[in-house]
Amino acid sequence: MSVRSAKTGGVSRHDTPTGEGGGEPEQLALIREVVRRGKQRQPRARPRTWRGAALAERDPVARVLVDKGLVHLDRYFDYAVPAAMDAEAQPGVRVRVRFGAGEREGRREGGGLINGFIVERAAESDFPGVLAPIAQVLSPEPVLTPELLRLCRAVADRYAGSLADVVQLAVPPRVGRAEKRPTPPAQPPPPSPEPGGWSRYPDGPAYLRALAEGGSPRAVWTALPGPGWPDELARAVQATLAAGRGAIAVLPDGRSALRVDAALRELVGEGHHVLLTADAGAEARYRRWLAVSRGAVRAVVGTRAAMFAPVADLGLAAIWDDADEAHCDDHAPGPHARDVLLLRAAHAHAGLLLGGHSRTVEGAQLVGTGWARELAATRETVRATAPLVKTVGDREEARDAAARSARLPTLAWETARRALESGPVLVQVPRRGYVPRLACERCRAPARCGACHGPLEATDDGALRCGWCGDQVAGTPGWRCPDCGGARLRATVVGVRRTAEELGRALPSVPVRTSGRDHVLDTVPDRPALVVSTPGAEPVPEGPGYAAALLLDGWALLSRPDLRAAEETLRRWLTAAALVRPAAEGGTVVAVADQGLRPVQALLRWDPRWLAEMELADRAELGYPPVSRMAAVTGPPEGVADLLGRAELPATAEVLGPVPMPVIPAGRPRRTGDPPPGERWERALVRVPPGSGAALAAALRTAQAARLAHRAGPPVRIRVDPRDIG
Known part of the structure; x- marks a missing residue:
């Protein structure tokens, strides 16, 4: 029998029950309770x-x-x-x-x-x-100001991501030397700009006046063809600075950012803005970012990362060519510069300028809902500044001997020869390389590598190489078609280098230049030359523009299994055609594509608004973004099923799938979002109507957090508003 200590009110060490199987259960419970209370930590x-x-x-x-x-x-x-x-x-x-x-x-x-x-x-x-x-x-x-923290939190919530991931995208890495350098004092506001090129648009001068008076106008701008858009964008930034407010202009690449930087420097001089691009180097980029954070600079021109620039008193958020894939960050949670700038414009009551030669479906939706106004020129002005556009359909090309032998229809040959008498000619080819795709000449089966089953491609020295593993094949005679036994190959897709070689043989007296991912030309002189380029790498002519442009292999762009194939094709065509001289000066564009297709019709009329509205109507009928909000859940089948089972999705949510993703063979280069080689993944799409996007992101984020905390099954990826839902 135990004796309780009267002095301490606790349990003595002699109170432990003795004897085999003896003791009372309530005394053991008392001991455990006293020990537990002693270990508890009280709030301080x-x-x-x-x-x-x-x-x-x-x-x-x-x-x-x-x-x-x-x-x-x-x-x-x-x-x-x-x-x-x-x-x-x-x-x-x-x-x-x-x-x-x-x-x-x-x-x-x-x-x-x-x-x-x-x-x-x-x-x-x-x-x-x-x-x-x-x-x-x-x-x-x-460096993490309250305004920047709130923006990062809003972006993380919208994309079902973590705040730390967004902050890592928003705040550049620290460089100690940049912090020690003094920041020059802020410059006084510049004067209001003259309309300049904005006078070509009926509402252009009024838009500039609204910015200069401290207003917050929101516009979707369809820029006219020609070299004037960098100056017009710079004038919008100057008007915002004149009102004492800040401005951000986000461009898809460093070359276009340099053009706007030069135009703005010419208008307002030094000290009013900084250029934020990766090409500047870590120290210079961080030093310029600090100048913005400290309030010494109120305007930023840069690439994708500039969307988070800590500009004080933001008055204008501008983005050029928002359909370009470079505006979408591959790092988690995958924010798009357009959506981040929309958030900033709404929270800061700032103006918005969504510009480009083409128009996205998202831009058409902003205009259709009345959130932004259209900023475009009249049809008469468009016809006066645009080049003459001609097309060659697939049927005409098949009957054309010149097209069968050299991939250029007779119309394209004649146009190029005439144009070379007065200036350079641009040739846009959808694929890089020499011959990136081959097939059996007899049965048209794709030529595959014997090691990894990857696609075979021809190099400029005549050798065959696998596009995935890089294995060399000992010439064409060493290859045999596994389906029919044929030994002869034909090109199904011809790249930039092969096209340049063919054109060089056909026109030996004309210099041929290439511009692509391996080597991108910034500019070309205003003298006769053939410039063969991939989409997005077209160099800017130093003179009035290209004398002509040939848009080859339109089927390669239009036949992609992508919801945005038509929109993206027109964007690439208009970007190249905008570099050509006006029709009154002899500028001509020849597109090798079927005239009856929507993008070709939009190109012929130079009417990107019509195509964007048609695409938006189709999306609304099918319930696809941007009319609806959508999230992609990707991963192993058991992981996808577990996350969707845990998520408390909105009542209006609709789950499409899951469907299996293609298995990536070993040796093939992985792209962002691809499963590991050899693993079987699935992808499910979750769709909700407008107004439920925040609830969808929160539900997926909560379910993902619960799975990670309990280490429940394999990890899965969540991508809100995925660009590719094909």
Whole structure:
């Protein structure tokens, strides 16, 4: 029989039951309860650290966003602020903290130091235990401002991602030397610009006046062909600066960003804006970004990452050619520059300028809903500035001896020869390389590699090479078709280098230049030459424009199994055709494509609005984006099923699929979003009507966090508003 201690009110060590199988169960429960209560940690009003370091007198708790891009860790963690770091450990600065580790008797127990950002200082913490101290303040520079933090949070919520991933995209890596260099003082606002090229648009001058007066006009701009669009975009930025507000202009590539940078520098001079591109280098880019963050510069011209530039008092968010794939970030959570700028314009009550020679379905939707106005020239002005467009259909090309022998119809040959008398001629080819696709001449079966079953391609030295694994095949006689036994090959797709070779043989006295992914030309001189280019790599002519443009192999663009095939084809054609001189100056465009197709008709009339509205009507009838909101869930079948089973989707959600994805053979280069080689993945599409996009993203994000926290099955990928749903 046990005796309870009257002095301590606890349990003595002699109170333990003795005897074989003896003792009372309630006494054992009492012992366990006393031990459990002794181990419990009570909440503290002020934190204390493991090492007992002196803490800051005021707001000794720092809430830190750690650099862990995991959805189930998407929250702030409390740390103690040592007194020695009180002055520097302010909201927005970079710090080093110990994450996932404890210390006992001066010895580390797993984990390590990781980077993070202080987002808030507080007097108390809800954490009931002992807070770990901040290990180091990396820099006293407050780079994560409250405005930038709110933007990153909005982007993360929209794309069902983690805040840390978005902050990593928004804040460039630190370079200590850039922080030590002084920032020049801010320049006074420049004067309001003259309309310039905007006078060619009926509402152009009014749009500039609204920006210069501090307004927030929103417009979808269909730019006229010709070299004037960089100056017009720069004038919109100048008008915003004249009102004392900030501006952001996002371009798809460094070459177009340089053109706008030069135009803006010519208008307002130095010190009013910075150029943010990857080509500038890490130190220069971070130094320019700091100038914007410190308020010394109020305008930014740059590529995709510039969408997060911390411009104060944003008055204009502009994006050029928003359909270009370069505007969509491949890193999680995959934000699109257009959508980020739309969020910024809405939150900051800023103006918007969505511009391009073509028009996207998203732009047509903004105009159709009345959220933005159309900014376009009259039909008379379009006809006066556009080149003459001619087409050659597949039937005419099949009956043309010149087309069968050299892939150029007689109309294209005659147009090129006449145009070469007065200037350069652009030849757009959809594929790079020499002969990137081959097939059996007898049965038309695709030529495949014997090692990995990848597509065979011909190099310019006549050898055969696998496009996936790179294995060399010993010439054409060494290959045999596995279907019919044939030994002769034919080209199904001809690339830039082969096209340049054919044109060089046909016109030996004319220089031939190529521009593609391996080597992109910025400009070409205004003298006769053939310029063979892939889409997006067309060099800008130094003179009034190309004398002519030949758009070859239109079927290769139009036959892609993609929801955006028609829209993307017209965009690439108009981008090239806009570099050609007006029809009054002899400029001619020849497109090798069937005249009855919608993109060809839009090109002939130079009417991208018509195609965008037709595509939007089709999307509305089928329930596809942007009329609806959609998310893609991709991964192993069991993972996709588990996540969809856990997600509390909106009542209006519709799950399409899942459907199997193609198995990637070993040796084939992986693209973003492809499954690992040899693994079987599935993809399901979740569709909701307008107004339910936020609920869909939240449901998928919560389900993903629960799976990661419990390590439930294989991981899956979530992509909100995927560009490719084919």
